[in-house]
Amino acid sequence: MIGLEPAGRLSAQSPHARLGFDLVQVSQVAASLESFGAYYETRLFTPLELEYAGCDEAVRAERLAARFAAKEAVIKALRLGNEGIGWREIEVLKLADGDCDVLLHGRTAELARRMGVERVLLSLSHDGDYAGAFVSVQMKAAAS
């Protein structure tokens, strides 16, 4: 849906939908894993995300990079950058059919509920040293 402002200018943000995108360098995640190890992992990722990331170092960095990008894309879409929320409150789940889903927990879920968020849609992509995540948030029609 494209929002049309009163003057007829197209708006990138509809009142009923928000977008977020983030791009992460896989090599930077690999470097963080090497520098901070489990401390980095457990501050940012849930047990299920870490389990899915697996043990192979290269694959692990790729998958965690995509998940970090997804968390940041959700934060951008919901405009939570200055709300003070933990990354583990945004969880990326791999579904049986290969798609990924986003679950919101704790205060992040509460803030989203107050905003009138109905659905959070996620698409992840990888290319070489980069992992990207695109998030679309659908809001209730009555929410402002």
Place this chain on the structure above:
Amino acid sequence: MIDVQDAEATIRTVLRDHGRLKQDVAALDAGSDLYQSGMTSHASVNVMLALEGAFDVEFPDHMLKRNVFSSIASIQRALGELTGA
């Protein structure tokens, strides 16, 4: 208790090592915007983890805000809150 000058020097060291800034950290004012200076959201995580190690503190979730890590001065204020300095 953190000595103010020591804290700023340590913060600058952490930013130099983990911030991925596009300019010399020594040339930045305490109020300069670190994101405008090239720090990515992922680099800010590394900065946070390194600060926690350097100052033996842990940033609680409610302090994980973009504006807390947006400048040397704001980082120093947050560390002051955490340490009671």
